[in-house]
Amino acid sequence: MKSIQKPIVIVGAGFAGMTVALNLKNLNPSLPIVVVDSASNFIFKPLMYEVLSKEISIWEATPKFANIFSDAGITFLKNCLTKISFKDNILEFSDELKLSYQYLVICTGSIPNSFLIKGVGENCYFFNDLNDLNKLKSVLKKSQKTSYHKKLFIVGGGPSGIELACKIKDIFKDQFEINVIEKSNEILNRNKIFNREQAERALEKRKINVLLNSTVKEVSESKISISSEGGITSLDKDIVIWNAGVTANLSYLETDEIKRKYGRILVNKNLQIENQNNCFAIGDISIIEGMEDLPLTAQVAMQEGKHLAKNLELLFQEKDPLPFEFQDNGEMISLGIGEASIAAIGITLSGKLAFEARRLIYASKLPDINESLKSASSWIFQKKSIFKKFLKKNNFN
Ligand SMILES: Cc1cc2nc3c(=O)[nH]c(=O)nc-3n(C[C@H](O)[C@H](O)[C@H](O)COP(=O)(O)OP(=O)(O)OC[C@H]3O[C@@H](n4cnc5c(N)ncnc54)[C@H](O)[C@@H]3O)c2cc1C
Structure with missing residues (x-):
């Protein structure tokens, strides 16, 4: 057994970081684990539409890190990583704290990508974190009071854009x-056909317009310019929500410090960063060399987190780590209030039943929080424990 003198530091406690920390602590309770995140709360992003x-x-969708980690016996620090010295195994943080590590796991997720399109940063709303959610909520509410049929554009026909469009229509009619x-x-071009x-x-039923083969060229205070087969059209707009893609959140790394592909950290199949045997990158920030490009999802992040916990334990026992393999357990999308669609292994489900199933599956995945919070909580936590066993048995991981 290797001796662990300094902590295993995990930076970023989203789906990937949370999973690796909790699983590693379970496998080896005596390990010194420190988790650092710039936020105070975990965000269960797939439930942001329901919020x-x-x-x-x-x-319910944003439990406090302090509660989750203190219950698990893991040290949690709220701080923002600004620099990594790989040579000295030292991390630097925004308040000038320095922390040395024996093993490092980075999993700082992704941020919206504006693709340097003019006006996007200044004139669009986003939907990636709590701050975005609150800003959007407030502008939608404010606009609602002023007049009818305000022009709202959602850029990006991926899951996030479609889920948001249906939800906004159902809330604001x-x-x-x-x-x-x-x-x-086509919309959802990387998703399951069902x-x-x-x-x-769902879009047709709600009379939501879909402009295909169309690219946004510029967003100004009052207009959105769209390029399509017919040329460039400039349309009046009230609100634009930018959901056209994300990029790895790696502000603490120099551009050429570590090998990247599509802006993400290139890792080997053991999830290790090249030439840094004690450093790992998982979740949205990484891409696995020699493997098909996996989707940027919580499902992938959690599977990588679980796998890395096992690999770290193997490493501490001086055994060889195992290559990561992704198991596609299907996908679920929310389609308005009380409706969803699920395409999993051998199962397709839509409408109200799919909505309930989606909520139960997500409830089972919410991080464990302390008993007093659970008992004071509403529907989602009460159902969590009942369905956890059922979901495990049916392989909804
Ligand atoms: C609205 C929305 C809906 C989604 N719906 C689904 C869905 O239905 N199904 C699905 O599978 N996926 C969904 N996703 C994608 C999924 O949420 C991401 O793929 C997943 O969160 C990636 O996990 P991660 O751990 O890599 O990053 P995250 O979960 O984003 O966590 C990153 C963490 O790093 C922290 N951090 C960032 N920078 C620093 C720093 N410098 N220092 C310290 N901490 C830092 C952040 O605060 C955050 O807590 C959705 C995403 C969004 C935005």
Whole structure:
């Protein structure tokens, strides 16, 4: 057994970081683990639409890191990583704290990508974290009071854009004329066919316009310019929500410090960073060399987190680590209030039943929090324990 003198530091406690920390502590309770995150709360991002529609309350989807980690016996620090010295195994943080590590796991997720398109940063809303959610909520509420049929554009016909379009329509009815802009020739072009068909139906039912083969060229204070087959059109806009893609959140790394692909850290199949045997990168920030490009999802981040915990334990026992293999357990999308679509192994489900199943599956995945919070909580935590066993048995990991 290797001797561990300094802590295993995990930076970023989202889906990947949380999973690796909790699993590693379970496998080896005596390990010194320090988790650092710049935020105070975990954000269960797939449930952000339900927070917007008030189908669940904000605290249910955003438990406090301090509660989660103190319950698990893991040290948690709220701080923002600004620099890594790989040579000296030292991390630097925004308040000038320095922390040395024996092993490092980085998993700082992704941020919206504006692709340097003019006006996007200044004139669009985003939907990636709590701050974005609150800003969007407030502008939608404010606009609702002023007039009817405000022009709302959602850029990006991926899951996030479609889920948001359906939810906003159901919450605000005809207050907004909603347009989804997608640059390819279909929505959800990387998703399961069943979910795409359900989503197309959901959009049609809600009279949401979809502009395919259309690319945004510029967003100004009052207009959005869109390029399509017919040329460039400049349309009046009230609100634009930018959901066109994300990029790895790596502000603490120099551009050429570590090998990257598509802006993400290149790791080997053991999830190790090249030439840094004690450093690992998982979740949205990494891409695995020699493997098909995996989707940027919580499912991938959690599987990588679980796998890395096992590999670290093997390493401490001076055994060889195992290569990561992704198991596609299907996908779920929310399609408005009380509706969803699920395409999992051997199962397709849509409508209200899919909505309930999606909520139960996500409830089972929310991090464990202390008993007093659970008992004071609402629907989602009460159902969590009952369905955890069922979901495990049915392989909804
Ligand atoms: C609205 C929305 C809906 C989604 N829906 C789904 C879905 O239905 N299904 C699905 O599978 N996936 C979904 N995703 C994608 C999924 O949430 C991400 O793929 C997943 O969160 C990636 O996990 P991660 O651990 O890599 O990053 P994250 O979960 O984003 O966690 C990163 C953490 O790092 C912290 N951090 C960042 N920078 C620093 C720093 N410098 N110092 C310290 N801490 C830092 C952040 O505060 C954050 O806590 C959705 C995403 C969004 C935005």
